[in-house]
Amino acid sequence: VTCVSASDTPHDPTADAGPGPRAAGLDRLAARLRAPSGAVLAVLTVVYLGSVVRAPLDAAQGVIAKILFLHPPLAFGAYLGFLLAALSSALYLWRRDEQFDRFALSAAEVGVVFCSLMMLTGPIWAKGTWGKWWSWDPRLTVTLLLWFVYLAYLLLRSFSEGGERTARFAAVYAIVGVLLIPLNYWVIELFGNRTMHPQNLERGSLGPGMGLPFLMGNLFCLTAFVHLLARRTELESLRHAARLAWTREGDA
C-alpha cells in the first residue's frame, strides 16, 4: 500500500511523450528540461573537449594532469546527486508525496553513475602518477564507502517491492548516507594533509590557462547531470504511471 498523492495520476495516453498534463511538478519539470539540456550538452561537449586539448601541460605531471578537468567535476556531480537524493528524501518524509521518493531514487542513481566514473578515472590518474591503481588513502577509502552506501541504496530499491515502508526506510538511509560527503571533503584536512590524494582545490591553485578547461569540465558535468536526471526522473514517472495502469486493469 502506498500513499496517494497528486502525483498518483495516470499519464495522458494521447500525450506526445513523457508525463501527461496532470503529472507532478518534478515530473513536468524533468520533461521540460530533457530536450534543452540535451542541446546545451551537445554544444558544451565540443567546447569542453576543445578546451581540454588546448590546455597547457602541467610542468610537474605533464599530460596526466588533464584528468583534473574531469575527475573533480565528476565528484561534484556525485555529491550533487547524493545531496539531492537526501533533500528529496527529507521532503518525502515531511510531505509524504511520492514524487519526492521517485526523484530521490533518480538522483541517487545518477549520483552513483557519476561516483562510479569518479572511481574509474581516479585510479587511471593514480596509475600514471603513483604507479599503482589504488591506495588505502583516507580520501579514497571514504569515497569507496560513499559509493557502496548509495549502491546499496539502489540495490535496496531494486530488490524491494516498493510501498510506503520501503520508501520511508530508503529516505532515512539516503539522509544518513549523505553525512559521508562532508567527511569525504574534509578528510584530507582531518588527517593533517598526510594523504596521497592531492589536497582540495583552492582559489588560485590552478596553473595559468587551466581555469577555463576546469570551468568547462564543471559546466559539462553539471549539464550532463541535469540532462540524465531529467531523463531518469521522467522515466520513473512513466514507470509509476504504467504500474498504476496495470494495477487498475487488475482491479477491473
Next chain:
Amino acid sequence: VSYVWAAYGVTFIVLLVYGGHLARERRELVRRERK
C-alpha cells in the same frame, strides 16, 4: 598519455550508454502507453 584519454573515453562511453539506456526504456514505455 593513453591513461588520460582512456579516462575521457571511458567517461563518455559510460554516459552515452547510460543515456541511451534511459532513452530506449522511455521510448518503450511511451509506445506501450499508446497501445
